[in-house]
Amino acid sequence: MLKLDSREIIAKRIAKELKDGDVVNLGIGIPTLVSKYIGDKKVYLQTENGLLGMGPPPTEDEIDIDLIDAGKATVTIKQGASFFDSAFSFGMIRGNHIDIAVLGTLEVDRYGEIANWSVPNLPILGVGGAMDLVAGAKKVIVASTLFTKDGSPKLVESLTLDSSGERRVDQFVTEYASFTFQDGDIFIDDLYGDLSFEELKSRIGLPLKQK
């Protein structure tokens, strides 16, 4: 249960970053949960397999297995939605027309460069749209629990896993705090979990600054 709570805390915190009119792409995993907390805000959800204006999951009667999101879950459409092919969709992504991409991550370094596609010790034969979203969205927010199962921080001095691209992310939202990055300095811009600033600093083992 603790794990589920952490995921919901992260999703809810990220939803605070969204504002009316934003075009948002939500990745698989915790990012997908963000849609539960959008509330009354008028945001346009884009999914890279070719839809702008994605709605909530379908009822049983509404299921159309052709109509899916990037995680291959069936979805619905909202009024004003549009469909397009994959080249057009990634043109929208790389061409800076997505306001916010929310992505999962495995590691974030102190500059905000991320590793989010190649899982350690597993043969990975998939990258999907992750690198395009990292390269092209106006703002990239990454969502993840702060520590791995064995307790080591995902915020690291330098990446040990394969990078997802040179572009640095704008914000890293965890269950304890939200981090931003500036020239190698890590800032905590919001602290809302069970750990104090000093406790976080000692568990992460990197210099942290408070905004």
Place this chain on the structure above:
Amino acid sequence: MEKLKNVEDLEPLFRDNLRLLVGGFGISGTPLTLLDAVAKFEAGNYEIVSNNLGDDGKGLHKVFEAGKIAKAIGSFFTINKEAVVAWSKGELAIDLLPQGTLAEAIRCGGAGIGGFYTPTAVGTRLAEGKEVREIDGVRYLFEKAIKGDIALIKASKADKAGNLVYHTTARNFNPLMATAAEVVIVEVDEIVEIGELSPEEIVTPHIYVDYVVESKYVKLGGAYVEIR
């Protein structure tokens, strides 16, 4: 030219070592009937260009299990566990591309463009051995266009001339692949008379389509079921 065909009649088009472009994202927009036939046809040793290698045992998964795939170029193969095993044993060659790079490479292939510079994947393992060029202060990676010998695609409706319309997110790579292969075979749910499709709704004009095959699958609730 008569474009409407039974899939079995198309077997002579398939020779060993061809490069096949296969539409679909997961099962959505996948030409299941065409791929069932390709799995049974004599020829093999194909190079496949497709986002995935089948899903849930369907589509390209059957072609893979029939031992007909030598190499796959695409963005996400992890869900086909047998393919991952074959790759780790050196029995399957893989060329992994970011999904947007894959789509753009096919678009370029069909549009007479030799290649393109993309910011995606610069500084990553997927950029190894590829040219990086700085344009106006931004680093880009050069990617070559992709063309195929045969494209196997899925649309919702075709008219008898071969004009195509698509359904929801089943469009994905299909209209792109229709432009980028020597021979284009489309599987459709419905074939209508010329004039029944509005010119405003046609996404793929007929000139790109060589053969039209009626699908043997229908959607029933949450699954594709073979009916014919």
